Amino acid sequence: xxxxxxxxxxxxxxxxxxxxxxxxxxxxxxxxxxxxxxxxxxxxxxxxxxxxxxxxxxxxxxxxxxxxxxxxxxxxxxxxxxxxxxxxxxxxxxxxxxxxxxxxxxxxxxxxxxxxxxxxxxxxxxxxxxxxxxxxxxxxxxxxxxxxxxxxxxxxxxxxxxxxxxxxxxxxxxxxxxxxxxxxxxxxxxxxxxxxxxxxxxxxxxxxxxxxxxxxxxxxxxxxxx
Amino acid sequence: xxxxxxxxxxxxxxxxxxxxxxxxxxxxxxxxxxxxxxxxxxxxxxxxxxxxxxxxxxxxxxxxxxxxxxxxxxxxxxxxxxxxxxxxxxxxxxxxxxxxxxxxxxxxxxxxxxxxxxxxxxxxxxxxxxxxxxxxxxxxxxxxxxxxxxxxxxxxxxxxxxxxxxxxxxxxxxxxxxxxxxxxxxxxxxxxxxxxxxxxxxxxxxxxxxxxxxxxxxxxxxxxxx
Amino acid sequence: xxxxxxxxxxxxxxxxxxxxxxxxxxxxxxxxxxxxxxxxxxxxxxxxxxxxxxxxxxxxxxxxxxxxxxxxxxxxxxxxxxxxxxxxxxxxxxxxxxxxxxxxxxxxxxxxxxxxxxxxxxxxxxxxxxxxxxxxxxxxxxxxxxxxxxxxxxxxxxxxxxxxxxxxxxxxxxxxxxxxxxxxxxxxxxxxxxxxxxxxxxxxxxxxxxxxxxxxxxxxxxxxxx
Amino acid sequence: xxxxxxxxxxxxxxxxxxxxxxxxxxxxxxxxxxxxxxxxxxxxxxxxxxxxxxxxxxxxxxxxxxxxxxxxxxxxxxxxxxxxxxxxxxxxxxxxxxxxxxxxxxxxxxxxxxxxxxxxxxxxxxxxxxxxxxxxxxxxxxxxxxxxxxxxxxxxxxxxxxxxxxxxxxxxxxxxxxxxxxxxxxxxxxxxxxxxxxxxxxxxxxxxxxxxxxxxxxxxxxxxxx
DNA sequence: AATGAATGAGGGTTCATTCAT
DNA sequence: TATGAATGAACCCTCATTCAT
Numbered sequence: 001x002x003x004x005x006x007x008x009x010x011x012x013x014x015x016x017x018x019x020x021x022x023x024x025x026x027x028x029x030x031x032x033x034x035x036x037x038x039x040x041x042x043x044x045x046x047x048x049x050x051x052x053x054x055x056x057x058x059x060x061x062x063x064x065x066x067x068x069x070x071x072x073x074x075x076x077x078x079x080x081x082x083x084x085x086x087x088x089x090x091x092x093x094x095x096x097x098x099x100x101x102x103x104x105x106x107x108x109x110x111x112x113x114x115x116x117x118x119x120x121x122x123x124x125x126x127x128x129x130x131x132x133x134x135x136x137x138x139x140x141x142x143x144x145x146x147x148x149x150x151x152x153x154x155x156x157x158x159x160x161x162x163x164x165x166x167x168x169x170x171x172x173x174x175x176x177x178x179x180x181x182x183x184x185x186x187x188x189x190x191x192x193x194x195x196x197x198x199x200x201x202x203x204x205x206x207x208x209x210x211x212x213x214x215x216x217x218x219x220x221x222x223x224x225x226x
Numbered sequence: 227x228x229x230x231x232x233x234x235x236x237x238x239x240x241x242x243x244x245x246x247x248x249x250x251x252x253x254x255x256x257x258x259x260x261x262x263x264x265x266x267x268x269x270x271x272x273x274x275x276x277x278x279x280x281x282x283x284x285x286x287x288x289x290x291x292x293x294x295x296x297x298x299x300x301x302x303x304x305x306x307x308x309x310x311x312x313x314x315x316x317x318x319x320x321x322x323x324x325x326x327x328x329x330x331x332x333x334x335x336x337x338x339x340x341x342x343x344x345x346x347x348x349x350x351x352x353x354x355x356x357x358x359x360x361x362x363x364x365x366x367x368x369x370x371x372x373x374x375x376x377x378x379x380x381x382x383x384x385x386x387x388x389x390x391x392x393x394x395x396x397x398x399x400x401x402x403x404x405x406x407x408x409x410x411x412x413x414x415x416x417x418x419x420x421x422x423x424x425x426x427x428x429x430x431x432x433x434x435x436x437x438x439x440x441x442x443x444x445x446x447x448x449x450x451x452x
Numbered sequence: 453x454x455x456x457x458x459x460x461x462x463x464x465x466x467x468x469x470x471x472x473x474x475x476x477x478x479x480x481x482x483x484x485x486x487x488x489x490x491x492x493x494x495x496x497x498x499x500x501x502x503x504x505x506x507x508x509x510x511x512x513x514x515x516x517x518x519x520x521x522x523x524x525x526x527x528x529x530x531x532x533x534x535x536x537x538x539x540x541x542x543x544x545x546x547x548x549x550x551x552x553x554x555x556x557x558x559x560x561x562x563x564x565x566x567x568x569x570x571x572x573x574x575x576x577x578x579x580x581x582x583x584x585x586x587x588x589x590x591x592x593x594x595x596x597x598x599x600x601x602x603x604x605x606x607x608x609x610x611x612x613x614x615x616x617x618x619x620x621x622x623x624x625x626x627x628x629x630x631x632x633x634x635x636x637x638x639x640x641x642x643x644x645x646x647x648x649x650x651x652x653x654x655x656x657x658x659x660x661x662x663x664x665x666x667x668x669x670x671x672x673x674x675x676x677x678x
Numbered sequence: 679x680x681x682x683x684x685x686x687x688x689x690x691x692x693x694x695x696x697x698x699x700x701x702x703x704x705x706x707x708x709x710x711x712x713x714x715x716x717x718x719x720x721x722x723x724x725x726x727x728x729x730x731x732x733x734x735x736x737x738x739x740x741x742x743x744x745x746x747x748x749x750x751x752x753x754x755x756x757x758x759x760x761x762x763x764x765x766x767x768x769x770x771x772x773x774x775x776x777x778x779x780x781x782x783x784x785x786x787x788x789x790x791x792x793x794x795x796x797x798x799x800x801x802x803x804x805x806x807x808x809x810x811x812x813x814x815x816x817x818x819x820x821x822x823x824x825x826x827x828x829x830x831x832x833x834x835x836x837x838x839x840x841x842x843x844x845x846x847x848x849x850x851x852x853x854x855x856x857x858x859x860x861x862x863x864x865x866x867x868x869x870x871x872x873x874x875x876x877x878x879x880x881x882x883x884x885x886x887x888x889x890x891x892x893x894x895x896x897x898x899x900x901x902x903x904x
Numbered sequence: 905a906a907t908g909a910a911t912g913a914g915g916g917t918t919c920a921t922t923c924a925t
Numbered sequence: 926t927a928t929g930a931a932t933g934a935a936c937c938c939t940c941a942t943t944c945a946t
Contacts, residue, residue, distance in 0.1 A: 035929070056376050059285040063916065075932045078917065143369055144285055152283075155429050179448070185441040188433075192422025193415065199425075200418050203381045207414075215411040222405070223449035263905075289941065300941090301907040310941065487908070508828050511737040515937065527911045530938065595821055596737055604735075607881050631900070637893040640885075644874025645867065651877075652870045655833045659866075667863040674857070675901035715926075740919060752920090753928040762920065 041080050044070055046094065049087050053137035058144035061088075085153075088141050092154065095134045102127045113172025114225065118217050120165065121194050125216070128198055129209040136202055162187050169224070179226045190220055267306050270296055272320060275313050279363035284370035287314075311379075314367050318380065321360045328353050339398025340451065344443050346391065347420050351442070354424055355435040362428055388413050395450070405452045416446055493532050496522055498546065501539050505589035510596035513540075537605075540593050544606065547586045554579045565624025566677065570669050572617065573646050577668070580650055581661040588654055614639050621676070631678045642672055719758050722748055724772060727765050731815035736822035739766075763831075766819050770832065773812045780805045791850025792903065796895050798843065799872050803894070806876055807887040814880055840865050847902070857904045868898055 034042070048070035053061045063084060067074040081087050106123035110116040128135040145153040165187040172178040197216055201209045260268070274296035279287045289310060293300040307313050332349035336342040354361040371379040391413040398404040423442055427435045486494070500522035505513045515536060519526040533539050558575035562568040580587040597605040617639040624630040649668055653661045712720070726748035731739045741762060745752040759765050784801035788794040806813040823831040843865040850856040875894055879887045 037930075041930085057370055057372055057378070059370055060372060060376060062914075064914075073932060074916090076930085079929095079931065084916065140369075143366075144283055146283060146286065150282060150286070152429055158426070181444065182441055185438060186445060188426060188438075189419065189423060189442055189445050192426050193419040194422070195425060196418025196420070196422030197415060199421060200384070200414060203378055212411060212414070215408055216415055218407065219412060219415050219449045223445045261905090267905090288939075290939080299907055301909095302905090304942070305906060489909075493909085509822055509824055509830075511822055512824060512828060514935075516935080525911060526937095528909085531908095531910065536937065592821075595818075596735055598735060598738065602734060602738070604881055610878070633896065634893055637890060638897060640878060640890070641871065641875060641894055641897050644878050645871040646874070647877060648870025648872070648874030649867060651873060652836070652866060655830055664863060664866070667860055668867055670859065671864060671867050671901045675897045713926090719926095741921090742919075751928055753930095754926090756921070757927060 038080060041076065042090075045072075045077055045080060046087060046090050050091050050095070050134055050137040053088075053091065053140050054133035058140040085145075088145055089153075091134075092138050092141050092145075095131070095138050099124065099127050107168075113168050113175060113177050114221065116168050117165075117172070117190070117220065117224070120168070121190070121220060122213055122217055124194060125198065125209060125213050129201075129213075132205065135198065139199070139202055158191070161191060165191060172224070176226060178224045181224065186224060190224075193220065264306065267302065268316075270298075271303055271306060272313060272316050276317050276321070276360055276363040279314075279317065279366050280359035284366040311371075314371055315379075317360075318364050318367050318371075321357070321364050325350065325353050333394075339394050339401060339403050340447065342394050343391075343398070343416070343446065343450070346394070347416070347446060348439055348443060350420060351424065351435060351439050355427075358431065361424065365425070365428055384417070387417060391417060398450070402452065404450045407450065412450060416450075419446065490532060493528065494542075497524075497529055497532060498539060498542050502543050502547070502586055502589040505540075505543065505592050506585035510592040537597075540597055541605075543586075544590050544593050544597075547583070547590050551576065551579050559620075565620050565627060565629050566673065568620050569617075569624070569642070569672065569676070572620070573642070573672060574665055574669060576646060577650065577661060577665050581653075581665075584657065587650065591651070591654055610643070613643060617643060624676070628678065630676045633676065638676060642676075645672065716758060719754065720768075723750075723755055723758060724765060724768050728769050728773070728812055728815040731766075731769065731818050732811035736818040763823075766823055767831075769812075770816050770819050770823075773809070773816050777802065777805050785846075791846050791853060791855050792899065794846050795843075795850070795868070795898065795902070798846070799868070799898060800891055800895060802872060803876065803887060803891050807879075807891075810883065813876065817877070817880055836869070839869060843869060850902070854904065856902045859902065864902060868902075871898065 045066065049061065049066045052065050052069050056065065063074050063077050066087070067077055070077075077087070103120060103123045106119040107116050110119045142154040142157075147153050162184065166183045169178060169183040169187055173180065173183065194216065197212060198209070201207065201212070271292065275287065275292045278291050278295050282291065289300050289303050292313070293303055296303075303313070329346060329349045332345040333342045336345045368380040368383075373379050388410065392410045395404060395409040395413055399406065399409065420442065423438060424435070427433065427438070497518065501513065501518045504517050504521050508517065515526050515529050518539070519529055522529075529539070555572060555575045558571040559568050562571045594606040594609075599605050614636065618636045621630060621635040621639055625632065625635065646668065649664060650661070653659065653664070723744065727739065727744045730743050730747050734743065741752050741755050744765070745755055748754075755765070781798060781801045784797040785794050788797045820832040820835075825831050840862065844862045847856060847861040847865055851858065851861065872894065875890060876887070879885065879890070
């Protein structure tokens with residue numbers, strides 16, 4: 001079966017490994033084979049959606065405005081995507097995936113726990129600073145998108161991230177790098193800290209984010225170091 | 227246009243002093259004298275709006291749903307308020323004002339700088355923990371509300387807050403309580419940290435917020451102490 | 453509470469007693485009090501909907517065309533009715549109710565079973581013949597309307613009708629008016645017979661329906677008489 | 679436009695002799711020669727359309743859903759058929775043709791008029807009972823399909839059927855089998871009667887149709903017998 | 905002080921059909 | 926022979942706001 005517009009009906013918003021976005025894995029649900037054109041269009045639309053959300057906010061994002069931004073007709077969007085939900089989820093998952101790839105590389109390159117924590121926070125903030133629009137869009141969507149039933153669509157997506165950082169903190173404690181504290185609680189705090197700083201930058205980019213990174217790294221360092 | 231009707235057209239969303247919510251001050255724009263009934267209605271509607279935003283999110287909030295929640299006719303809302311914007315701004319400013327009152331009391335009761343920082347964070351989180359719906363509504367509106375032109379309506383509302391905390395940190399440094407750091411940068415970080423923790427609690431209230439407060443206080447303490 | 457457009461949200465498409473249309477009774481669900489204007493508008497819209505369905509068929513009926521027929525704006529419709537479904541159900545139930553009133557009067561006026569059968573069929577066909585558009589609309593909607601889940605919305609609405617006619621037939625058998633047959637099966641056949649004749653008239657009104665009534669009465673008479 | 683493409687543009691929905699479906703005969707419009715593949719594809723699509731109409735109703739039938747049911751691309755449909763109308767007409771005409779073949783065989787095997795009437799009704803109902811989906815689809819389409827101008831597409835398709843049955847009835851009267859009545863009127867009634875019973879079975883198949891056939895035959899027998 | 909009525913703009917989505925390959 | 930891509934029209938419905946009463 002290969003029914004053009006029917007195709008997107010079958011597929012889950014494909015995402016590679018990703019600690020937050022973990023999709024219920026379905027081995028039978030192989031990703032649809034897409035033509036070059038289709039992949040290009042989908043990328044174009046997701047990109048346009050990202051820009052619109054970043055500029056106009058979640059509530060200001062409509063298919064009409066995405067189409068306008070992409071300079072295509074609204075029908076092109078509904079042809080290539082099942083619905084608006086699919087697009088918004090892709091905006092989040094694709095960007096998150098890219099960020100995670102970058103971060104995990106930097107983290108794994110470090111040997112000490114404190115080095116890994118710094119790499120984690122530093123590379124995360126750097127990455128987001130380099131992709132402000134995508135970050136804004138992701139934030140907006142995660143904060144606002146809901147399931148048809150009304151519950152937040154992206155709740156509880158961050159436990160795996162907390163788990164991973166907790167492990168690093170615990171190793172740091174065993175190795176004597178870090179003082180004694182509740183690793184899980186502090187992992188949450190550190191991640192939320194970074195989010196918070198990003199959030200303030202999100203609403204007001206007058207302070208250049210990259211300039212704040214050293215201060216944050218220093219802050220966290222003092223907070224957890226023995 | 228009736229007299230009561232005209233009245234709401236003129237007035238600024240009355241708010242006491244408030245470092246974040248500072249309205250463009252207009253000495254000529256004396257607050258409108260409102261009847262008891264009018265004040266009661268406005269309070270009822272703001273309260274209903276708060277609940278709706280907390281439950282359904284910013285994008286899910288409509289005048290119809292606010293009216294339904296308040297068990298009044300939609301027209302009552304448009305009679306007592308100029309437009310939706312006025313209501314949402316009041317949800318934010320009124321709640322922020324109440325929070326600021328609580329916090330400033332606790333902060334001023336402390337003599338040392340570190341005591342004031344702890345009082346600040348602790349009382350802020352406590353207050354929000356006690357008023358989850360209001361906090362959720364405020365967060366949603368601040369993150370989403372836009373001017374008619376499309377720019378965030380609540381950008382740059384936090385500089386005064388940062389200023390106040392910066393002052394405390396600087397005093398702590400002068401008094402030898404805190405180590406050397408960029409006071410303004412760290413003030414921002416601390417405030418964003420608290421916001422971040424609140425944000426994680428907002429999307430997932432399984433972890434009781436009050437239980438996380440000591441950990442956060444401890445975290446900040448170590449981060450800034452000499 | 454009395455929120456204008458919210459009002460229709462609460463109410464079931466009101467219908468008096470009616471053997472087919474029997475609504476799940478909810479004693480708490482008192483019918484909404486409607487203003488004169490509202491009742492007039494609703495009647496106007498239901499009437500326009502009836503005409504549109506009769507002329508263009510179920511699939512050709514849209515809110516836009518109903519609005520056009522009623523010479524009002526589309527928004528007026530969505531203001532006075534919850535949705536299209538409510539309108540279509542009213543087209544059916546109101547007309548059926550009126551028909552049932554007429555028929556039951558004629559039936560009860562007869563003393564013999566065979567008189568009642570003739571009164572039933574005759575008055576039913578007469579009534580429909582007098583209200584061709586309403587009958588066509590009712591037929592179209594009953595044949596086509598579905599629940600959101602996809603099952604026919606008006607299935608099983610006719611068992612009570614069959615029950616009532618069955619009773620008459622059985623009495624006729626006890627009284628020696630009718631020959632021996634399966635009363636329930638024949639009741640179904642008679643009712644379907646009348647429906648069938650109506651159906652042929654529905655698609656082709658060249659044959660005047662009232663002229664066919666005596667033939668049908670005669671036909672049924674011979675079929676069931678001793 | 680390709681050759682194959684052009685082909686379907688020219689052709690009338692081929693149908694053998696059929697008293698109801700009689701197409702405006704055009705001696706010049708010889709049926710298009712179709713390849714084996716084309717014939718197979720067309721049959722497959724008509725079959726899928728039949729199922730979709732039976733399940734989802736006329737208004738719920740779209741080319742997309744037909745394609746989905748047939749597990750082919752939507753374009754395959756528009757390639758092999760000029761438009762949706764052609765498919766729906768074929769669903770009706772092909773099925774009617776098959777039914778007519780079956781019926782006429784049974785009718786011609788009978789010698790008496792009453793035998794022929796019974797054979798007519800009995801074999802018709804039997805045939806439909808054996809092909810419920812096709813019958814439902816045919817009913818839905820005949821009741822709903824319209825010309826582009828909005829008038830019923832299948833109005834007046836039954837006069838030939840009535841003519842044929844009228845002839846049988848008249849012969850029965852001449853032969854003394856049947857009592858005196860208006861043959862044409864009764865022919866219509868009988869046919870509509872059968873349709874009505876089928877219609878009740880269509881919306882509610884809990885009563886097994888074949889079990890009702892004897893009752894209907896008996897009913898008609900008494901109605902017309904001397 | 906209150907509200908029922910109305911409305912135009914815009915929301916996301918489905919649809920049959922056209923066209924180039 | 927087949928189909929992916931595209932599209933404009935139409936669909937029902939929600940919305941904030943205006944107006945007359």
